[in-house]
Amino acid sequence: MFKxxxxxxxxxxxxxxxxxxSAPSIAEATTHQELLEQTQFSHxxxxxxxxxxxxxxxxxxxxKQVHAQVTTNGFLExxxxxxxxxxxxxCLHKSLGDACSLFCGYSExxxxxxxxxxxxxxxxxxxxxxxxxxxxxxxxxxxxxxxNLPFVIRVCRDTMDVxxxxxxxxxVYKNGLMLDDFVVAALVDMYSKCKVIWDAKELFDxxxxxxxxxxxxxxGACTESGDPNExxxxxxxxxxxxxxxxxxxxxxxxxxxxxxxxMRTAKVVHEYIMRSEFSLDVILGTAMVDMxxxxxxxxxxxxxxxxxxxxxxxxxxxxxxxxxYHGQGHKAVDMFSMMLRRGILPNKITxxxxxxxxxHSGLVEExxxxxxxxxxxxxxxxxxxxxTCMVDLLGRAGKIDESLKLIEDIAVEKDEGLWGALLGACRxxxxxxxxxxxxxxxxxxxxxxxxxxxxLSNIYAKAGKWKDVAKIRELMSHQKLKKIPGWTWIExxxxxxxxxxGDHTHPRSMEIYEKLKYLLxxxxxxxxxxxxxxVLHDVDEELKLGNLFSHSEKLAIAFGLISTPEQSTIRIMxxxxxxxxxxxxxxxxxxxxxxxxxxxxxxxxxxxxEGACSCGDYW
DNA sequence: ATAGGGTTAG
Numbered sequence: 001m002f003k004x005x006x007x008x009x010x011x012x013x014x015x016x017x018x019x020x021x022s023a024p025s026i027a028e029a030t031t032h033q034e035l036l037e038q039t040q041f042s043h044x045x046x047x048x049x050x051x052x053x054x055x056x057x058x059x060x061x062x063x064k065q066v067h068a069q070v071t072t073n074g075f076l077e078x079x080x081x082x083x084x085x086x087x088x089x090x091c092l093h094k095s096l097g098d099a100c101s102l103f104c105g106y107s108e109x110x111x112x113x114x115x116x117x118x119x120x121x122x123x124x125x126x127x128x129x130x131x132x133x134x135x136x137x138x139x140x141x142x143x144x145x146x147x148n149l150p151f152v153i154r155v156c157r158d159t160m161d162v163x164x165x166x167x168x169x170x171x172v173y174k175n176g177l178m179l180d181d182f183v184v185a186a187l188v189d190m191y192s193k194c195k196v197i198w199d200a201k202e203l204f205d206x207x208x209x210x211x212x213x214x215x216x217x218x219x220g221a222c223t224e225s226g227d228p229n230e231x232x233x234x235x236x237x238x239x240x241x242x243x244x245x246x247x248x249x250x251x252x253x254x255x256x257x258x259x260x261x262x263m264r265t266a267k268v269v270h271e272y273i274m275r276s277e278f279s280l281d282v283i284l285g286t287a288m289v290d291m292x293x294x295x296x297x298x299x300x301x302x303x304x305x306x307x308x309x310x311x312x313x314x315x316x317x318x319x320x321x322x323x324x325y326h327g328q329g330h331k332a333v334d335m336f337s338m339m340l341r342r343g344i345l346p347n348k349i350t351x352x353x354x355x356x357x358x359x360h361s362g363l364v365e366e367x368x369x370x371x372x373x374x375x376x377x378x379x380x381x382x383x384x385x386x387x388t389c390m391v392d393l394l395g396r397a398g399k400i401d402e403s404l405k406l407i408e409d410i411a412v413e414k415d416e417g418l419w420g421a422l423l424g425a426c427r428x429x430x431x432x433x434x435x436x437x438x439x440x441x442x443x444x445x446x447x448x449x450x451x452x453x454x455x456l457s458n459i460y461a462k463a464g465k466w467k468d469v470a471k472i473r474e475l476m477s478h479q480k481l482k483k484i485p486g487w488t489w490i491e492x493x494x495x496x497x498x499x500x501x502g503d504h505t506h507p508r509s510m511e512i513y514e515k516l517k518y519l520l521x522x523x524x525x526x527x528x529x530x531x532x533x534x535v536l537h538d539v540d541e542e543l544k545l546g547n548l549f550s551h552s553e554k555l556a557i558a559f560g561l562i563s564t565p566e567q568s569t570i571r572i573m574x575x576x577x578x579x580x581x582x583x584x585x586x587x588x589x590x591x592x593x594x595x596x597x598x599x600x601x602x603x604x605x606x607x608x609x610e611g612a613c614s615c616g617d618y619w
Numbered sequence: 620a621t622a623g624g625g626t627t628a629g
Contacts, residue, residue, distance in 0.1 A: 051620080084620045091621095115621045147621055154623080182622055189624070216624040251625040286626040324628095352628045385629065417629065526626040 047079050054082075054089050059352045063089050064098075075108065084112050091120030096207050109140070115147040127155045131164075144171055146180040153186040162194035181207075185214040192221030212238075216249040218500040223256045229496060231256035232265065247278045251287045258291040262491045266295045280308060286315040293322030296598040296605060313339075313347050321353035325604040329361025329612045333347045336370075339362040348380050355389035360604060362618060364397045376550075382411070388418045395425020396618065404434065415443045422457065435459045450481040488552035492563050499555040508559065516549070516558040519589065528588040531581040553582040557589060557597065577601050577619070587611050 050070055067086060070076055076083050090099035103109070103117050112135035117199050121130035134152045138144065156165035169187055177183045184207055191200035204210070204218045215238040222231035235253050239245065250273060257266045270288065278284065285308040292301035305311070305319050316339040323332035338356055339346070340511060346354075351374050356368030371390055374380045387410050394403040403425055407414070419438045420448045426435035439456035446452060453476045460468040490496040497506065506512060520528075530548050545605065553574060560570035578586075578601040591611035599606040607614035 081620050088620095088621065109622095112621050119621070150622055185623060211623095213624045220624075246624090248625045255625085281626095283626045288626095290627070312626085314627045319627090321627060347627090349628050356628075388629085415629095578626095 005330070025398075043195040047075060047082050049080050050075065051085055054085050055061070057089060060093050060402050063093060063095075076102075076105075080108065080110055081436075084116060086111075087113060087120075088116045091116060091123060094124050096124055098118055109185060111142050111147070112143065114140070114142050115145075115151070118148050119151045122151045122155050122158075124333075125158075127159050130155050144175050144177070146177060146182050149177065150182045150186040151398055153183070156194045157186075157190040160194055160408070162191070162196060164196060165190045167370070169258075170275075179208065181209070181211050181214065185211075185217055186434065188214065188221070189217040192217065192224065195225070197221060197225040210238075210241075210243070212243050212246055212249055215243060216252055218255065219249065219252045221260055223252065224615045228256040228259040232260075244274075247281070247284055250276075250278065251284050254287040254291045258287070258294040260489075260491075260496065261295050261571070262496060263295040263297065263571055264491055264493065265330070266291050282308070282310045282312050282315060285310070286318050288313075289315065289322070290318045293318070293326070294600070296600060298322050298326040298328065298571075298605075311342075311344075311345055313350060316344055317353050318348060320357060322354055324357030324360060325361055326607070327605065329357045329363045329366075332357035332361075333363065333366055333370075346374075346378055346380065348386070350385060351378075351380055352385045352389060355386060355393065359393035359396060360391055360398065360615070360618070362616070364399075364524055384412055384415055384418060388415075388421045391425065392421040393416060395421060396428065400425055400429055400431055400434070416442055417451075419445070424527060427459070432459060432463045434477070448481065450476065451484065453481070484576065486552055486574070486576045487570055488556040490556045490560050490570070490572045497556070497559060499552040499559070501552050502550040503552065503555055506555075506559070508562070511562055512555055512558045513550075513561050516554060519558065519561070519592075522592050523585070523588040526588055526592050528584065531584060537556075548579075548581050551582050553578060554585060557586065561589075561593065561595070567595065569598060571598045571600075573600045575602060577603050578606065583613065583617075583619075587613055 018446070036048050037412070042121075043398060050066060050267060053066050054063070057066060063086070070082060070086065076086075087099055087102055090096070090102065099117065099120055103113060106113060114133065118130050118133045121127070131152060137148065142148075149168065153165065153168055156162070156168060165187075171188065172178060172183055184203060188200045191197070191203065200218070200221050202395060207214060215234065219231045219234050219238075220582065222234060229306070231252065235245075235249070235256075250269075253269055254266075257269055270289075273280070273288075280288070285304065289301045289305045289308075292304060294296075301319065301322050305315065308315065317333065320332045320339075321337045323329070323335060332354060336346070336350070339350075351370070353368055355367055358364070358370065367390070371382065371386065374386070378575065387406065390406055391403045392398075394406065396564065401473065403422060407418070407422065410418075419441045423438035423442065426432075426438060436456070436459055439452060439459060442452040447521055453472050457469050457472040460466070460472065485500060487498055487500055488498050491497075499506065500519075502508070553572065556572045557570060560572065564570060578599055585604065586597050586599060586606070586608045588611065590608035594610075597606075597608040599608070601619075604615065604619060606619070
């Protein structure tokens with residue numbers, strides 16, 4: 001009878017036990033023990049048996065049991081494979097202490113043991129020890145290879161240490177590993193996350209054979225560095241080269257669409273995803289919700305959201321944020337209570353989105369209530385971003401004093417976002433003194449940002465302090481500050497058209513200006529008066545450069561009118577905040593032409609319809 | 620026996 005029970009039998013019995021008992025009771029533990037004893041005495045004992053056990057271990061307790069067995073059998077001394085596997089499993093369970101003591105007790109370490117250790121430290125975020133172990137292993141005589149290098153390159157990425165990154169890059173070069181997929185892709189990733197995009201590009205272009213991960217890294221890098229169109233071009237090139245896309249690269253493409261705000265492209269990508277065999281998991285689904293919202297359709301975003309099987313905090317936060325920047329604060333708040341009912345706990349980002357939503361919809365009481373509940377009820381400690389939202393919320397509602405009081409209570413250092421919010425509030429309500437203080441703080445924090453100087457000079461101008469105006473202007477020209485160029489873009493059937501102020505580079509430029517001229521006449525009849533005194537908003541360099549008439553927003557809308565079918569919605573995107581005169585202009589255009597106009601600016605969405613904007617002139 | 624790229628705000 002007993003003879004028929006082979007080691008294999010015990011192995012599978014044992015593995016089953018390991019699999020299904022996350023917290024073994026004493027009875028189970030006894031069974032464990034029996035099984036282990038029997039296998040131990042088996043003549044057919046095989047190290048592969050231990051490997052299979054290790055793989056199936058579900059918790060640290062089980063790993064330690066196997067560890068004890070392996071030790072009594074003397075397998076740690078004799079079998080490097082089993083020992084390394086054990087080491088690796090400890091790292092997987094993030095039990096670096098156990099891993100380390102095991103590792104230090106090795107009589108013989110090989111290349112793999114070192115790599116596992118370096119990777120293990122990197123995985124739990126112990127970057128110092130990861131690098132230290134790498135250095136030690138070099139001293140020990142192990143060559144840097146295609147396994148251990150990606151780990152340390154990733155450490156440089158995560159610590160944003162491009163100096164160390166370059167050093168390791170040279171190590172890669174000296175060891176002749178510049179043709180290795182893993183190593184070079186890691187380098188490209190490192191450079192791009194450290195914002196040295198040019199180096200990333202150069203490396204990527206030099207790769208002889210690029211797999212899907214290399215492409216993903218580069219596509220993500222383009223989006224991140226502000227060139228999402230290039231990201232889409234790269235994706236097409238990847239397909240042309242016959243590389244099969246997977247879910248991760250598609251998420252990056254979705255992100256690129258979100259950043260451009262290109263609705264048609266978004267739909268094409270969506271269809272592509274539906275046709276392909278990828279299921280919509282949480283991550284891809286969340287990215288898609290975000291994409292539709294940023295392409296101007298919060299309703300489609302909601303449809304995708306409702307269709308998702310799995311949703312997490314991030315998904316819910318994305319939806320809340322979407323309602324926020326589309327000016328539908330009430331729905332954002334509703335989503336929040338729905339989320340709580342589903343048992344999902346909010347995080348700090350959820351609250352940023354929520355408070356932002358309240359402030360952009362003028363939900364003052366609601367916002368205050370949420371703000372005071374966040375720490376008490378949800379254990380989310382307010383940070384500077386939350387304070388900024390509150391200053392904005394109170395400031396917009398005219399409660400400057402409350403805003404100022406809140407600021408006094410902030411223990412952490414005030415950043416430019418906070419001062420900016422306060423400044424916005426002061427400007428709306430003509431609080432010159434505090435506006436001046438805020439603007440000066442902004443300049444101190446970011447002396448290289450021209451927008452802040454312009455703001456301050458506008459404040460002085462409004463108060464009639466012309467000497468101060470002149471001083472600021474001089475300061476600016478003295479420092480030769482670079483101006484942030486304003487752009488507006490619009491998508492038609494197959495491409496993105498981008499306009500700057502006074503732009504004549506578009507092939508249909510003549511038509512565009514004709515249309516604009518004609519349109520203005522119509523608008524004036526309807527009561528539109530160009531607002532040449534518009535100095536409320538920051539960074540709008542275009543004001544100084546050109547006349548109102550040829551603002552990039554207006555050019556893009558004129559192009560939209562002549563290039564899209566009547567009645568269809570016109571969607572434009574702008575990298576800065578929309579100018580006040582263009583805002584008025586859009587209202588009139590929506591009235592005169594009976595078109596819906598959706599404008600995405602740096603801050604939020606504006607939906608224009610029949611002469612009114614969804615922001616309620618509150619932005 | 621060891622390896623990489625993915626989701627929310629600002």
